[in-house]
Amino acid sequence: MRPWHAPRRWSAAAPARRRWEFMRLPGESAAELDTTEAAWRLLAPHGVTPETATLLRSTTYRFRAMWAEQWRRAASSSPGTPRI
Known part of the structure; x- marks a missing residue:
């Protein structure tokens, strides 16, 4: 992921897969951002x-x-015990 900071919204992208993440800003609802139009x-x-x-x-x-x-x-003293 390659982060960058726009003036108002933190975002990041992974160019190889073209995955983008955008922070929801105060006052924005998840419902209004969960649309194709909002993504574009x-x-x-x-x-x-x-x-x-x-x-x-x-x-x-x-x-x-x-x-x-x-x-x-x-780790436990028993061999094969997974670490938590």
Whole structure:
């Protein structure tokens, strides 16, 4: 992923697969962004249009960051026990 920061919206793209991610801005609903029209509107400033690309899928999701109290536990003394 190659991130870049537009004046208002964080976004990232993976050029080999042409995967794009755009941050939902305050005041925007997931429903209004979960349309083909919204996808093309977000891609247009980057030169991606229906004439230059094929939109295979588009969706919205919620990123949920969490804090871990513990990253890993030490491996058990038993061979073959997976680390957690």
